Amino acid sequence: METSLQVAGCAWAAWIGFNLLMVALAATVLPVHQVHFDGFRARxxxxxxxxxxxxxxxxxxxxxxxxxxxxxxWTNLLLRCLLLTPGPQRRRRQEIEADDYAVAGGHGAHLASALRKLSNHPDDVSGAERLECM
Ligand SMILES: [Zn+2]
Known part of the structure; x- marks a missing residue:
């Protein structure tokens, strides 16, 4: 029993280490293929x-x-470390929160036009439409 708990603890620690390593790699050496925030800066x-x-x-x-x-x-990292997956609803809500942050800074119209140029994904199209109505 104690051994299986130790194995589970080691596996969980390894999972946390893996996730932290991925954040560090994304912030340092991985090539940037799309716009994202790496936890420290926009890339x-x-x-x-x-x-x-x-x-x-x-x-x-x-x-x-x-x-x-x-x-x-960081909240998504915490969820993954707790063996939870940030689902599509959470990710969509986070995109809306980030959009609203840009709108609050006066960037709504330009963000909408950038979204239309960069993507034809349905979520991005609806995001651009939402921004154009604000
Ligand atoms: Zn975003």
Missing amino acids: LPAPLPTQLAQAEIAAVVAHEHGHGHHLHI
């Missing part, structure tokens, strides 16, 4: 500046700072 892929106007880039960065402001990566 943008190199081709982005040619696709977007300066005001749209500022809006995207404001959105990513919204993720940082609301501690999304």
Whole structure:
């Protein structure tokens, strides 16, 4: 019994270590393929500046700072360490919170146009429509 608890504890510790390593790698050495907040700063892929106007880039960065402001990566990391998965509803709510953060900074219209240029995913299209109605 004690041995199985020790094995479970070691497996859980390894899982936590793996998740922390992934955050560290994402913040340091992994290439940036899409815009995201790595827990410390907004990261943008190199081709982005040619696709977007300066005001749209500022809006995207404001959105990513919204993720940082609301501690999304850290709450998701905590959930994963507790063996819970941040589900699609939580992720969608976090995107709306980040959008609202950008809107509060005056970036709503430019964020909507950036979303339309960068993605035709239904969630992004509805996000752009929501921003255009604000
Ligand atoms: Zn986002």
